[in-house]
Amino acid sequence: MYRPTRVPLPVLVAPAAASTALALRPVRGPFPAATAGWVASLPAQELPLHVGALVGAVTAHAWGRGQRRPSDLVGAGIAALTCAGLGTVLARHLAAGPALERALREGAGSRAGEPQEGAGSRAEGDDTATTTSSAPRHRTPWPTVLTRPWPLPPRGVRARRGMVYGPDPRANRFDLYTRADRAGDRRSFADAPAVRGVLVHVHGGHFRAGGPSRESRAMLFDHARRGWAAISATYTLSPTPEGGFPQHLVDVKRLIRWIRVEGPAHGIPAGAPIVVAGSSAGAHIAMMSALAAGDPRFQPGFTDVDTTLAGAVGLYGYYGRLGAATRDVSDPVRHPASAAPPVLVVHGTHDTYTPVTGARRLVRHLRAGSSNPVVYAELPGAQHGFDAVRSPRYLAVVEAVARFTDRYA
Structure with a gap:
């Protein structure tokens, strides 16, 4: 019986992790690299709560599967760090008002x-x-x-x-x-x-x-x-x-x-x-x-x-x-x-x-x-x-x- 290949959790959360990292520490140059980094950072930079919710949902789904793999633990760690980074991004949002x-x-x-x-x-x-x-x-x-x-x-x-x-x-x-x-x-x-x-x-x-x-x-x-x-x-x-x-x-x-x-x-x-x-x-x-x-x-x-x-x-x-x-x-x-x-x-x-x-x-x-x-x-x-x-x-x-x-x- 065919079973679909499971995508490892680290792969699933990697885009959000990269976007968050670039939002926290943007690439300053050269200009093409800085522009690419800016575009990649936009989801985490502008929608940190939504990206965090998506990361949490993906992680919870993977962690709730019956048989866990070592990669799930690695992915959960990446997800936790990503959510912490998104919290920092959100704190910066809230600093705009003052x-x-x-x-x-x-x-x-x-x-x-x-x-x-x-x-x-x-x-x-x-x-x-x-x-x-x-x-x-x-x-x-x-x-x-x-x-x-x-x-x-x-x-x-x-x-x-x-x-x-x-x-x-x-x-x-x-x-x-x-x-x-x-x-x-x-x-x-x-x-x-x-x-x-x-x-x-x-x-x-x-x-x-x-x-x-x-x-x-x-x-x-x-x-x-x-x-x-x-x-x-x-x-x-x-x-x-x-x-x-x-x-x-x-x-x-x-x-x-x-x-x-x-x-x-x-x-x-x-x-x-x-x-x-x-x-x-x-x-x-x-x-x-x-x-x-x-x-x-x-x-x-x-x-x-x-x-x-x-x-x-x-x-x-x-x-x-x-x-x-x-x-x-x-x-x-x-x-x-x-x-x-x-x-x-x-x-x-x-x-x-x-x-x-x-x-x-x-x-x-x-x-x-x-x-x-x-x-x-x-x-x-x-x-x-x-x-x-x-x-x-x-x-x-x-x-x-x-x-x-x-x-x-």
Whole structure:
């Protein structure tokens, strides 16, 4: 009688063990190896509880079989070490909240300490929350973390996808999320509740890949639920970062023009404050948009439009030059910081794709020249791409961004 071959327990738990080890001690170089290590670490880095549950289930099943082998004992030991490592990863997640709290207090003094009257609050797991009362101290919504890690549009938020803001319907696309009066409301956007402000999120992807609503979804939905118009946009992609410059910056400025000119037809007041946020490459574009507001070089054909921002947010961003030929114009620190709006920069200490040194360099430049708040938080142990799922770490970031943006709505 045929009996299927038993896969040894060490083999079954090896992927989780490797992912956990790379989350704890990332590969720093060379760059291809560091990138591969980052990708391999993502399951343990972003979903430590889920990976731990899977390791525990596999180990319990193998250990509960009638006839144990020596490899089962070895596998159980690897599983135990993996779970211990995942506990360390989870502890780093929980350290994000205090780090962000300190940054909000230190970066802008009383203006970024305890929320002022009107600052937004909500429990991330409460899909019906639409209040704008003062935010309490962050508490992790564990049911959401465990059962709904992938953020879906919550009740009370309306989505309109595939909208176009420029001449290229492929490159100039965006998704718009706004709050509805009640779940299932299907009225026109002109009849929607008043919009407090506009949050634009620009995706990453090394300037050559990506699309709307793939990153920072929890942040977008949270802002929409609290009365903002939340926009997730793409831009002109190119084989190299420098090859697309300055068109990707022009695109985002053209989106700002759309908000000012076309936004009222979609319930967005013409004078609504605009905050541009970005992840990775998108953070570079967000900071350039903030530092080059009104620069005619990046507003061809619409130099008369006010592209001044109320704020800018950068998540695990790259903030250096895009190439040797454009080093004087594509590097954010080559632009004066005197006219910079309030800025929030959040970066992981273990980021191997865009090392934290670049974020520190930008923050030094901003603080040396800007009279506006510059809030900077380093998340202990965080890697690149920490805004994909509703982890304890990212939910703390979502709340911190809400407290930051609500000051300017």
